[in-house]
Amino acid sequence: MKSVLVVDDSSVSRRLLVNMLEVKGYTVAGQAIDGKEGFELYKKLKPDVVTMDITMPEMNGLESLKLIKEFDPDAKVIILSAAGQNEKRAEAEALGACEFVTKPYQNKDILSAIERC
Template sequence: MGKRVLIVDDAAFMRMMIKNILTKHGYEVVGEAANGKEAVELYKQLKPDVVTMDITMPEMDGIEGVKAIRAIDPNAKIIMISAMGQQAMVMEAIQAGAKDFIVKPFQQERVLQALERVLARDD
């Protein structure tokens, strides 16, 4: 089972927090991006197994990022992680192709559960 992760968040401390959780549990963080545009470029280069994506970011937000990555790879596994827990945002992210949605501040277990569940699915 693949465990290569691309972390996308405009806040460096948030990327570091997620990275620490993942590396501690055997995931390999292959790249980090500060916005959706960087995420799309890194996705093409690194071909990670899963992406964690913030929603509110400069240049290209997470929802546009999901759409752009899914346009390149319809099977991309993307988990949204955002403080924007409004229903509309969650629905938009899921419709754009996100596989799960984690609301900040999050528990370490919630992040690990989401990754395991998304990686276990074959859709």
């Protein structure tokens, strides 16, 4: 089963996502509270997939996505974005995101995105 790095500044969002992933049999390689920590953990853990929020302190998800893709062009990053941020979709795709999921999402949305990546 794939390993997943969860990057989100909301502890509630991280906990819900981690619980859902573990119940479905995925290995949660790690959790990060912002894009900077997410990038550092990606380099260290090299997970199969990353779920990345956009709006975070220190370094946002799109900046982190850019660094991750420069480090590993084959990285699979799923961008999670709050409703109303759809204009970020084109930027995320241009930076190499493999999927874009709008919050609030249903579990099947995340699971389908992971499988497509």
